Amino acid sequence: MANWPSADRPATSCTDRDVDGYVTPAFIATVGLTLLLLVAAANLLAVHYARGVMQAAVEEGARQGAATGAAAACAVRVEAVLDGLGALGDGIGAVECAVAPAATTAALTGVFEPWVPLVPTQSVEVDARVAQPAASS
Numbered sequence: 001m002a003n004w005p006s007a008d009r010p011a012t013s014c015t016d017r018d019v020d021g022y023v024t025p026a027f028i029a030t031v032g033l034t035l036l037l038l039v040a041a042a043n044l045l046a047v048h049y050a051r052g053v054m055q056a057a058v059e060e061g062a063r064q065g066a067a068t069g070a071a072a073a074c075a076v077r078v079e080a081v082l083d084g085l086g087a088l089g090d091g092i093g094a095v096e097c098a099v100a101p102a103a104t105t106a107a108l109t110g111v112f113e114p115w116v117p118l119v120p121t122q123s124v125e126v127d128a129r130v131a132q133p134a135a136s137s
């Protein structure tokens with residue numbers, strides 16, 4: 001049994017010129033897939049952030065509507081908060097505010113399109129309800 005590597009077969013090393021450039025396509029593929037996954041993660045974080053802004057908007061709008069007794073004031077406040085989302089808020093629908101004797105409610109729905117094919121379309125529904133302040137006697 002001959003020792004490895006044998007004298008019949010030359011030893012290979014990392015400096016062989018036959019394999020130069022083989023690492024480049026693997027590196028490019030790895031970097032590309034890594035960036036794709038980072039963008040997918042950023043997309044999920046952006047949708048989570050937008051959902052939080054939507055929830056804060058309907059809560060503020062419901063409080064404003066309860067304080068003023070006007071559904072229009074509720075809607076104006078919700079829209080003012082949502083203006084901070086910029087282009088991320090393009091998929092958010094119209095606000096629905098209702099002022100009743102017992103409570104003021106506000107609701108929003110939004111659809112967020114993915115930035116990359118790996119992320120599904122996200123549908124978000126948020127609502128808030130604030131009891132009307134008791135009438136002072």
